[in-house]
Structure formats: C-alpha cells, structure tokens
Amino acid sequence: ETGVTQTPRHLVMGMTNKKSLKCEQHLGHNAMYWYKQSAKKPLELMFVYNFKEQTENNSVPSRFSPECPNSSHLFLHLHTLQPEDSALYLCASSQDWAGGSSYNEQFFGPGTRLTVL
Amino acid sequence: GENVEQHPSTLSVQEGDSAVIKCTYSDSASNYFPWYKQELGKRPQLIIDIRSNVGEKKDQRIAVTLNKTAKHFSLHITETQPEDSAVYFCAASGGGGSYIPTFGRGTSLIVHP
Numbered sequence: 001e002t003g004v005t006q007t008p009r010h011l012v013m014g015m016t017n018k019k020s021l022k023c024e025q026h027l028g029h030n031a032m033y034w035y036k037q038s039a040k041k042p043l044e045l046m047f048v049y050n051f052k053e054q055t056e057n058n059s060v061p062s063r064f065s066p067e068c069p070n071s072s073h074l075f076l077h078l079h080t081l082q083p084e085d086s087a088l089y090l091c092a093s094s095q096d097w098a099g100g101s102s103y104n105e106q107f108f109g110p111g112t113r114l115t116v117l
Numbered sequence: 118g119e120n121v122e123q124h125p126s127t128l129s130v131q132e133g134d135s136a137v138i139k140c141t142y143s144d145s146a147s148n149y150f151p152w153y154k155q156e157l158g159k160r161p162q163l164i165i166d167i168r169s170n171v172g173e174k175k176d177q178r179i180a181v182t183l184n185k186t187a188k189h190f191s192l193h194i195t196e197t198q199p200e201d202s203a204v205y206f207c208a209a210s211g212g213g214g215s216y217i218p219t220f221g222r223g224t225s226l227i228v229h230p
Binding site for chain 1: 162206208218220222
C-alpha cells in the first residue's frame with residue numbers, strides 16, 4: 001500500500017481503557033507527525049519525530065504517549081482518556097530539514113476517528 | 118514562534134463565483150506557504166504552494182499570491198464548482214530553520230449549485 005496509512009479508522013473506548021493508534025508511511029520520509037483535529041482547534045500539532053527522535057511535544061497531556069520505532073512507523077498510545085479527547089487523529093509525514101529544504105509537503109493519513117465514552 | 122491567522126472561517130458562494138481566502142503570518146523568515154484542501158471525511162491534501170521568492174502562482178482555476186512585505190498570502194479560486202466545497206487550510210514554514218508548518222484555523226468553503 002502506498003502513502004500514509006492509519007489503523008484503526010474508528011475507535012470507541014472507555015475512559016479506563018488502553019489502546020494504540022498506528023501509522024505507517026511508505027514514502028521514505030524522515031519526519032512523522034501526530035495531529036488532533038476537532039471542531040474547536042482544527043489542526044492541532046501534538047508530536048513530531050525526526051529520524052525516530054522526538055523533536056516536538058506541543059504540551060500534550062501524558063495520557064497520550066507516542067512511540068516511533070523506526071522512520072516508517074509511528075504509534076500513539078492512549079490511556080485514561082477524557083471525553084474531550086474525542087476527535088480525529090491524523091498522522092502525517094514529510095521530508096525534514098536534513099533533506100535540505102523547508103519546502104516540505106505534508107502527506108496525511110486518513111485519520112482515526114476516536115470516541116471516548 | 119510562527120503565528121498564522123486565516124480568514125474568513127466560513128465562506129459561502131454561488132457556483133461560478135470567485136472565492137478568496139486570506140492568511141497572515143508573523144515570522145518574516147518563513148519561506149514556504151502551502152494550501153491544503155480537506156473534503157468532508159477525507160484527509161487534507163496539498164493543492165498549491167508558493168515559495169518566498171515568487172509573488173504569484175497559478176494552477177488552472179486556483180492561484181496563490183504572496184506579499185512578503187505585508188506578510189500575507191491568499192488563495193484565489195475562480196469559477197467555483199460544487200466539488201470545491203471543502204475546508205481549506207493555509208500554512209507557513211521555514212522560519213527559524215524549521216520545516217514544521219504552522220497551520221491556520223481553516224476556512225469552510227461552501228459552493229451552492
């Protein structure tokens with residue numbers, strides 16, 4: 001499969017559950033991102049990884065825990081979430097600054113629609 | 118850090134009319150300004166971008182203009198069609214050597230047939 005894929009596409013969980021979102025990119029990019037998209041804050045950057053190293057944590061609560069085992073895979077581990085965490089979680093990838101340019105198109109995955117009960 | 122403001126938040130036009138969405142940015146060192154389109158239930162996708170060494174770029178019915186002095190850039194869609202209905206996001210990057218884009222809050226464009 002090409003591009004950026006995300007699983008699952010839909011997830012319903014209780015506040016005491018633990019779940020994980022998975023993202024995979026087949027574009028040879030070095031940077032991967034997690035975004036939260038909700039009506040109140042349309043595209044909210046959460047985390048950035050560059051060559052598997054976390055370079056950005058945008059003041060995200062610790063109930064969200066990212067993991068990047070390699071440049072192609074990115075996970076978002078969820079635990080003890082709140083109903084206000086219900087949103088669309090988008091993964092994206094791009095080339096990074098080391099690629100020699102800041103003209104870096106973001107390629108988004110289809111997103112995981114998360115509902116916290 | 119960079120701050121991107123986008124207006125309007127909602128834009129309603131009749132089919133065939135033109136639509137203009139405007140963004141301002143705060144970091145004069147930003148040098149890359151992409152526009153993304155997100156159709157309902159789909160992922161954002163790049164539709165056009167402009168670099169700081171260019172003042173205008175066109176691709177069929179869409180165009181983007183950049184005014185570096187005023188630090189604003191705009192998306193222009195001519196002869197709008199119902200399939201243009203979507204949320205459009207502007208972004209800016211390159212300031213401080215960062216490749217990470219800062220997005221505007223989005224504009225919901227509705228094209229009435």
